[in-house]
Amino acid sequence: MANETVFNQRADYYDRARPGYAPEAVQAIMGWVKAEAKAADIGAGTGIFTRELLRHGIETYAVEPNAQMRAKLEKNLGTEYKLHIVAASAEETGLPADSFDLIAAASSFHWLDTAAFLAECQRILKREGIVCLLINARDYQDPFTQKQHMLCQKYCPGFSSLKHGLEKTETAAEKFFGQALQRQEFAFPLCYEKEQFIERSLSSSYAPNPQDPCYGYYRSELRKLLDEWTPEKYITVKNTTVLFWGKLDK
Numbered sequence: 001m002a003n004e005t006v007f008n009q010r011a012d013y014y015d016r017a018r019p020g021y022a023p024e025a026v027q028a029i030m031g032w033v034k035a036e037a038k039a040a041d042i043g044a045g046t047g048i049f050t051r052e053l054l055r056h057g058i059e060t061y062a063v064e065p066n067a068q069m070r071a072k073l074e075k076n077l078g079t080e081y082k083l084h085i086v087a088a089s090a091e092e093t094g095l096p097a098d099s100f101d102l103i104a105a106a107s108s109f110h111w112l113d114t115a116a117f118l119a120e121c122q123r124i125l126k127r128e129g130i131v132c133l134l135i136n137a138r139d140y141q142d143p144f145t146q147k148q149h150m151l152c153q154k155y156c157p158g159f160s161s162l163k164h165g166l167e168k169t170e171t172a173a174e175k176f177f178g179q180a181l182q183r184q185e186f187a188f189p190l191c192y193e194k195e196q197f198i199e200r201s202l203s204s205s206y207a208p209n210p211q212d213p214c215y216g217y218y219r220s221e222l223r224k225l226l227d228e229w230t231p232e233k234y235i236t237v238k239n240t241t242v243l244f245w246g247k248l249d250k
């Protein structure tokens with residue numbers, strides 16, 4: 001997996017504040033596999049989608065190269081008897097060939113070497129298995145999202161878009177699946193406590209780290225934006241879960 005250390009110093013924020021995915025998207029995926037299925041969760045992070053797989057009784061191999069994220073995964077789900085935590089990259093998982101009914105990449109596909117990951121999926125996926133890619137995407141028609149975008153432009157090095165994950169996934173998924181590509185979208189508004197929203201923002205790859213000069217400014221400007229937007233304890237932002245899926249030529 002490219003950029004294996006990009007989430008160093010962000011694992012705590014990621015674990016506390018990253019959301020899951022639309023229940024309808026999860027149910028769609030679970031409807032395509034049998035209860036005795038075996039899944040590989042690629043770039044499992046702290047275990048957000050891993051938890052869904054386990055909750056549905058699926059034996060899951062959670063592949064995560066980042067040690068800090070993997071430690072959170074172990075803390076959160078390490079006692080699950082159907083979970084196998086694998087310290088490896090997406091492109092070289094070390095998993096057995098022709099063994100998996102489902103390969104999932106939830107909020108991780110845009111970080112991968114697409115060609116190398118495709119070859120690895122073709123190696124470990126069963127002939128009738130499927131690959132699913134999940135990503136959450138903010139709505140740029142939402143005025144709050146537009147205001148946050150301007151803050152990110154000011155304080156976040158390397159920032160391009162609040163939906164950069166979707167934009168990169170869309171482009172790469174077309175090459176990855178070819179004509180087999182299927183896509184579904186599910187409305188999934190996200191409700192956060194204000195501090196949780198700030199931590200979600202700080203969990204992004206482009207957000208400044210605590211030692212960066214602009215970190216304090218970014219955090220305080222996010223708080224100011226939230227307080228100006230609503231006097232309430234919570235804020236809801238418009239969001240869509242996008243699901244890409246398909247079978248691969250073997």
